[in-house]
Amino acid sequence: MVKQTIQIYCRVKPTKSKTSFYEINHVEDGANLSIIVPKDATEGYINNKREDFRFRFRQIFDQNAKQDDVFAAVARPVIDNVISGYNGTIFAYGQTGSGKTFTITGGPERYADRGIIPRSLSYIFQQFAQHADQSHTVHVSYLEIYNENGYDLLDPKHEASKLEDLPRVLLMEDEDQNMHLKNLSVHAAQNEEEALNLLFLGDTNRMIAETPMNQASTRSHCIFTIHVTSKEVGSATVRKAKLHLVDLAGSERVSKTNVNGLLLTEAKYINLSLHYLEQVIVALSEKHRSHIPYRNSMMTSVLRDSLGGNCMTTMIATCSVDKRNIEETISTCRFSQRVALIKNDAILNEELDPRVLINQLRVENLQLRNQISMQNGNEQFTESLTTELIEKLFEQVKVYLADTDNEATLNVGADMRKIDQCYRAFKKLHLELQEQLKTASTTSTKHGQPIYITHDISPYDSKEVKELKEIIKLRDNEISILVNMLKKEKKTEYRPFTESTTLKTENSFSSTDRVGNQLKNMSVGRQEAFDHFRRENPINLKLEEHKRILKQRFTEAKVLGEETNQCRNQINHMKGQYEQMHLRLAAQLTQDEIEKNQELNRLRSTMEREQTKYRECFNRLKNMKQEIEHIQHVIEKDRLQMLKEFDDWWEEQSEQAEQQRQLLEMKPSTTDHDQSRKSTASFQMDRSSAASNNVDRPSSQQWNLPLTGDKKTDDDILAFANARQRIISQTHKCKKTSIE
Numbered sequence: 001m002v003k004q005t006i007q008i009y010c011r012v013k014p015t016k017s018k019t020s021f022y023e024i025n026h027v028e029d030g031a032n033l034s035i036i037v038p039k040d041a042t043e044g045y046i047n048n049k050r051e052d053f054r055f056r057f058r059q060i061f062d063q064n065a066k067q068d069d070v071f072a073a074v075a076r077p078v079i080d081n082v083i084s085g086y087n088g089t090i091f092a093y094g095q096t097g098s099g100k101t102f103t104i105t106g107g108p109e110r111y112a113d114r115g116i117i118p119r120s121l122s123y124i125f126q127q128f129a130q131h132a133d134q135s136h137t138v139h140v141s142y143l144e145i146y147n148e149n150g151y152d153l154l155d156p157k158h159e160a161s162k163l164e165d166l167p168r169v170l171l172m173e174d175e176d177q178n179m180h181l182k183n184l185s186v187h188a189a190q191n192e193e194e195a196l197n198l199l200f201l202g203d204t205n206r207m208i209a210e211t212p213m214n215q216a217s218t219r220s221h222c223i224f225t226i227h228v229t230s231k232e233v234g235s236a237t238v239r240k241a242k243l244h245l246v247d248l249a250g251s252e253r254v255s256k257t258n259v260n261g262l263l264l265t266e267a268k269y270i271n272l273s274l275h276y277l278e279q280v281i282v283a284l285s286e287k288h289r290s291h292i293p294y295r296n297s298m299m300t301s302v303l304r305d306s307l308g309g310n311c312m313t314t315m316i317a318t319c320s321v322d323k324r325n326i327e328e329t330i331s332t333c334r335f336s337q338r339v340a341l342i343k344n345d346a347i348l349n350e351e352l353d354p355r356v357l358i359n360q361l362r363v364e365n366l367q368l369r370n371q372i373s374m375q376n377g378n379e380q381f382t383e384s385l386t387t388e389l390i391e392k393l394f395e396q397v398k399v400y401l402a403d404t405d406n407e408a409t410l411n412v413g414a415d416m417r418k419i420d421q422c423y424r425a426f427k428k429l430h431l432e433l434q435e436q437l438k439t440a441s442t443t444s445t446k447h448g449q450p451i452y453i454t455h456d457i458s459p460y461d462s463k464e465v466k467e468l469k470e471i472i473k474l475r476d477n478e479i480s481i482l483v484n485m486l487k488k489e490k491k492t493e494y495r496p497f498t499e500s501t502t503l504k505t506e507n508s509f510s511s512t513d514r515v516g517n518q519l520k521n522m523s524v525g526r527q528e529a530f531d532h533f534r535r536e537n538p539i540n541l542k543l544e545e546h547k548r549i550l551k552q553r554f555t556e557a558k559v560l561g562e563e564t565n566q567c568r569n570q571i572n573h574m575k576g577q578y579e580q581m582h583l584r585l586a587a588q589l590t591q592d593e594i595e596k597n598q599e600l601n602r603l604r605s606t607m608e609r610e611q612t613k614y615r616e617c618f619n620r621l622k623n624m625k626q627e628i629e630h631i632q633h634v635i636e637k638d639r640l641q642m643l644k645e646f647d648d649w650w651e652e653q654s655e656q657a658e659q660q661r662q663l664l665e666m667k668p669s670t671t672d673h674d675q676s677r678k679s680t681a682s683f684q685m686d687r688s689s690a691a692s693n694n695v696d697r698p699s700s701q702q703w704n705l706p707l708t709g710d711k712k713t714d715d716d717i718l719a720f721a722n723a724r725q726r727i728i729s730q731t732h733k734c735k736k737t738s739i740e
């Protein structure tokens with residue numbers, strides 16, 4: 001068991017102008033944050049006359065700290081422990097706008113601004129790749145808690161347009177008083193890309209479901225959980241741990257927020273759940289308290305283990321240090337000092353995998369039976385081996401040789417005749433391989449060409465060369481994936497807005513369909529309106545800029561891909577030369593002389609240099625792939641956001657058109673009366689407002705709405721919206737001219 005207090009870190013959000021309200025002093029085991037309260041403020045909202053406050057943190061990240069620095073110092077050690085089997089939690093606490101979401105999830109635009117969640121996913125899969133002797137699994141879930149209700153952000157079946165569309169997650173308690181989350185889906189991620197797609201799905205649902213009343217990140221708590229299992233190959237022990245990455249709602253007090261109505265209800269809920277969090281923390285920091293009020297809120301129930309339980313927990317206090325936020329910053333720091341007193345008892349979460357255990361026992365049993373049979377001479381080997389059985393044994397040997405697992409076994413029992421057949425099979429295969437090499441060598445000499453045995457491992461290769469060949473084989477696979485990806489992307493790169501621009505695999509979750517489907521289902525009128533709306537919308541500018549960057553990255557990736565391919569071809573060519581030279585020398589020299597042969601060593605060094613270059617190119621290409629995917633996610637988010645804004649605007653237009661229609665039905669215009677009663681009505685802009693805005697009413701400012709049905713078609717609304725838009729822009733123009 002590892003006893004550890006909750007580690008507290010502080011991050012100061014960049015301010016626009018220079019501020020002198022705080023100071024950071026680094027000390028031996030951490031850093032002190034001194035907050036200097038301006039004199040006038042001490043008289044006002046702060047109830048005492050103190051002018052400076054000092055708080056100790058394990059580390060303080062000042063305004064210029066990069067996301068990478070925060071990840072390396074805060075998250076990496078936690079993840080290392082999670083991979084080793086200890087639960088971990090990282091949560092951000094601070095007032096609205098102080099940088100919690102920026103720290104946990106990341107900034108919306110730049111790739112470098114990715115936060116702890118995407119970086120953790122990358123890091124976890126990187127670590128897995130380096131431990132090929134272990135098998136791993138990753139599962140993720142994403143929970144949003146809003147007004148004490150839980151919502152599953154990763155439900156792929158639902159296309160959420162508001163929070164209530166998402167599946168509700170319920171908190172259940174079992175007989176042992178353990179809390180369980182019912183309805184929260186948990187998804188397997190085979191690789192980083194799949195995991196990032198899940199994160200993107202959750203973040204998109206979070207954005208789509210947010211309303212002006214529920215500006216998601218401000219008013220709700222979000223918990224992204226990564227479940228990791230690790231197992232050494234052949235071992236029956238599995239290590240299981242989970243990592244909670246928590247973005248809490250803004251911590252400011254209700255009295256300061258000036259809200260009322262629904263917002264006040266929300267604020268009370270948020271404050272209540274943060275208040276309960278504080279109660280739990282106070283109770284935990286007091287030594288002799290036996291009852292800890294976890295059950296008071298959903299959030300404290302979910303985070304029960306993270307607070308005083310089986311978990312290594314870390315908190316990041318996010319602070320705004322400009323004058324108007326000083327009071328909240330002090331309150332955040334005070335809260336963190338209490339959190340720092342909480343002690344957790346993290347235990348190694350190890351379990352025996354029953355399937356592996358059963359298999360192991362079975363094998364052991366069989367071996368023991370065979371041993372006993374041999375010793376007792378019980379087994380009667382009277383019949384000779386059939387041809388069928390000999391062929392079967394031969395196949396078994398082939399399967400055994402092809403298995404790259406060092407722990408693989410070849411089990412044919414204790415019958416010496418079978419064992420003998422296996423030896424024969426080994427010999428036969430060895431001779432066949434030698435024959436193949438000889439033929440290859442003769443053919444190549446005849447045609448004066450090098451031998452290309454691209455991936456097979458020659459028996460004459462040194463261990464190092466074999467390893468390098470294995471790496472090349474892996475890289476070849478990866479490159480072909482990347483090349484396919486680029487080809488696929490090239491096809492979609494310049495598609496118009498309505499089509500997909502994603503790289504995602506078929507199985508991945510994609511909101512592209514959401515945008516595509518919505519657009520496809522729109523009427524022509526509505527689509528046209530969307531086109532107008534899009535051109536005027538500021539998000540479109542952002543979107544175009546992101547598309548430009550994407551295009552640029554594709555061009556760079558293409559160049560890099562070509563360079564990588566060239567490197568690979570060069571290595572393959574040299575490999576052929578090396579093998580040929582090695583074969584030639586093997587016929588003339590001893591092993592010792594071969595190893596000292598200068599020409600051969602020179603060729604090997606050149607090959608190694610080329611391999612280093614190849615690895616560098618490949619890694620750059622891999623990073624670029626991640627960046628490209630990130631930009632694509634951002635583009636999709638922009639598109640969804642624009643569509644959402646358009647829907648709201650369209651709704652508004654439709655309501656206004658409806659009101660106008662009703663007004664007209666009550667007071668029909670005297671001109672064109674008969675005609676309009678029959679089929680259409682003319683609307684005219686409010687004269688007084690036109691006059692006051694100094695607008696000449698254009699002839700096109702009249703527009704027609706059919707009165708045939710209660711509900712108007714999208715085309716009618718479009719006509720209304722267009723005309724309204726024209727008048728509004730004319731009004732603006734006139735206003736501008738009159739001011740000038």
Ligand SMILES: Nc1ncnc2c1ncn2[C@@H]1O[C@H](COP(=O)(O)OP(=O)(O)OP(=O)(O)O)[C@@H](O)[C@H]1O
Binds near residue numbers: 097107219250
């Ligand atoms: N360290 C930082 N560097 C650059 N920009 C930052 C940083 N921290 C926050 N920001 C920016 O400040 C704004 C508010 O940050 P953010 O949304 O992360 O705050 P928050 O604490 O999560 O607020 P809320 O409680 O509303 O969710 C965002 O535009 C974000 O990009």
